[in-house]
Amino acid sequence: MTADTPALAVTDLTKIYRRSHLGRTKTTRGVEKINLAVRDGEVFGLLGLNGSGKTTTIKLLLGLLFPTSGRIDVLGAPAGSRAAKAAIGYLPEIPYFYKYLSGREVLTFYGQLSGLTGEALRQRVDAALDVVRMKDHARRAMREYSKGMLQRIGLAQSFLHDPKILIYDEPVTGLDPLGLREMREIIQGLNQKGKTIFFSSHSISEVEKLCHRVGILVQGRLVRVVEQKEWAAEPGRLEEVFVQTVSPDHAHVR
Amino acid sequence: MTSIFSIARYTLTQQLRNRLYLVIILFGVLMVGASVLFGAVAADQEIRVILDLGFATTEFFGLAMALFGAVTLVLEEMESKTIYLILTRPQPRATYILGRFLGLVLAVWTGMALMEVMHFALLLFKGWKADPLTFAALPAMGLKVMIMTALALLCSLLFTSAPTATVFSLFFWVLGHFGEEIRFLAKKSGQPVAMALVKGLLWILPNLTMLNLRDHLEIPGFPLTQILPAALYALLYTGAALSLSIALFARKEF
Numbered sequence: 003m004t005a006d007t008p009a010l011a012v013t014d015l016t017k018i019y020r021r022s023h024l025g026r027t028k029t030t031r032g033v034e035k036i037n038l039a040v041r042d043g044e045v046f047g048l049l050g051l052n053g054s055g056k057t058t059t060i061k062l063l064l065g066l067l068f069p070t071s072g073r074i075d076v077l078g079a080p081a082g083s084r085a086a087k088a089a090i091g092y093l094p095e096i097p098y099f100y101k102y103l104s105g106r107e108v109l110t111f112y113g114q115l116s117g118l119t120g121e122a123l124r125q126r127v128d129a130a131l132d133v134v135r136m137k138d139h140a141r142r143a144m145r146e147y148s149k150g151m152l153q154r155i156g157l158a159q160s161f162l163h164d165p166k167i168l169i170y171d172e173p174v175t176g177l178d179p180l181g182l183r184e185m186r187e188i189i190q191g192l193n194q195k196g197k198t199i200f201f202s203s204h205s206i207s208e209v210e211k212l213c214h215r216v217g218i219l220v221q222g223r224l225v226r227v228v229e230q231k232e233w234a235a236e237p238g239r240l241e242e243v244f245v246q247t248v249s250p251d252h253a254h255v256r
Numbered sequence: 257m258t259s260i261f262s263i264a265r266y267t268l269t270q271q272l273r274n275r276l277y278l279v280i281i282l283f284g285v286l287m288v289g290a291s292v293l294f295g296a297v298a299a300d301q302e303i304r305v306i307l308d309l310g311f312a313t314t315e316f317f318g319l320a321m322a323l324f325g326a327v328t329l330v331l332e333e334m335e336s337k338t339i340y341l342i343l344t345r346p347q348p349r350a351t352y353i354l355g356r357f358l359g360l361v362l363a364v365w366t367g368m369a370l371m372e373v374m375h376f377a378l379l380l381f382k383g384w385k386a387d388p389l390t391f392a393a394l395p396a397m398g399l400k401v402m403i404m405t406a407l408a409l410l411c412s413l414l415f416t417s418a419p420t421a422t423v424f425s426l427f428f429w430v431l432g433h434f435g436e437e438i439r440f441l442a443k444k445s446g447q448p449v450a451m452a453l454v455k456g457l458l459w460i461l462p463n464l465t466m467l468n469l470r471d472h473l474e475i476p477g478f479p480l481t482q483i484l485p486a487a488l489y490a491l492l493y494t495g496a497a498l499s500l501s502i503a504l505f506a507r508k509e510f
Contacts, residue, residue, distance in 0.1 A: 066344070092340070098336050114258065116345050
């Protein structure tokens with residue numbers, strides 16, 4: 003890995019889903035021929051309509067899905083490898099946890115799986131609970147948590163092991179305005195600490211506020227990458243670009 | 257290795273806090289208690305009836321806990337997506353299967369031990385004189401349930417439907433007790449094809465009768481030396497089933 007190595011390098015990435023039923027195989031395109039390099043330390047947003055391939059892309063980056071063709075490198079290591087996974091912190095769209103465990107137990111568990119032990123683990127769990135302001139609720143069972151509290155624990159587990167890259171799938175979906183603001187502040191804070199952040203979202207206004215660059219996916223293809231300078235001077239410009247890009251009437255923009 | 261124990265520990269905690277699991281244990285304990293009533297009806301064979309019925313109940317509920325746990329554990333976790341946060345940690349996928357298996361087996365053994373404590377307390381209360389073979393029957397029952405846990409886990413990965421996986425696991429349980437009878441019937445048919453098929457089937461099916469030490473409690477002079485090869489067989493069979501599960505799980509997409 004050199005200083006120029008991108009945090010995430012995606013080359014000709016294609017994922018075709020094959021489903022067999024009664025001897026017949028149906029194929030669906032997840033993503034096709036995606037090429038992308040996410041720079042170290044940037045916040046990169048992925049925009050797209052439902053079914054455009056955002057979650058597929060994220061699952062491929064994480065090694066939860068295997069590419070049909072193409073390649074993904076995470077700080078120079080192949081996606082899904084232990085080195086790649088160690089460099090990533092992930093927050094799913096809806097954080098799913100073990101309802102019988104408390105917030106602290108869940109964080110301790112994920113910390114152990116990330117190789118943390120003893121005093122270092124305890125300190126990291128305390129620090130993460132502090133960042134997401136959940137220390138007072140840490141001993142309650144997860145089944146008693148509100149959606150906002152679950153999202154905060156989800157965030158805490160994502161950066162608990164101090165990964166270089168954070169991958170968030172729709173991190174602001176379903177949050178109230180206060181929750182949204184808190185989430186934005188935490189993400190900005192993590193980026194200021196040098197974390198590379200890659201996230202998907204439907205919320206163009208949030209993407210506008212957080213990202214340095216934005217990729218727009220249409221039917222599994224990355225059709226446009228927009229730089230911050232293209233929307234920074236003109237509020238609402240990103241939404242305009244997005245609508246133009248995804249609208250069938252404006253296919254020529256692509 | 258630490259990660260396997262972490263997953264096992266949290267599986268055990270999760271199982272013990274699961275109310276349904278506690279209901280099964282409670283029901284088992286009550287059933288062992290009920291065997292006292294049956295024993296009272298059996299007049300001079302009271303101790304024998306309590307002994308047999310208690311063992312049968314413990315094994316049956318141990319099997320129920322193992323099947324319910326193994327079949328639902330991974331499938332439920334795939335459905336609820338809690339598995340995403342484990343598989344994105346820097347650990348090989350095998351860690352997850354081994355940890356889940358170990359935790360579940362420990363939870364089932366805890367439940368069975370609880371029932372047996374109650375069972376032996378009842379027997380001692382009735383004036384039973386302990387026999388070493390009786391105590392050897394207990395780990396053998398535990399090993400049977402361990403084999404079934406590994407098989408149910410494999411079935412849940414093969415069939416990805418809880419009812420189908422349960423039916424196939426029960427199929428293994430039943431046929432695993434009738435290996436000799438199946439062989440006898442195939443021999444009696446005189447059909448070479450049937451004999452070849454049965455030979456193949458017997459390689460796949462677990463030989464659970466080998467671990468039925470409780471059937472020999474009343475036979476004087478049963479060689480205790482048979483326990484060691486039976487235990488070795490149980491470990492090898494479980495290892496083979498787990499290896500297949502690990503291979504299947506490594507190729508699974510989420």
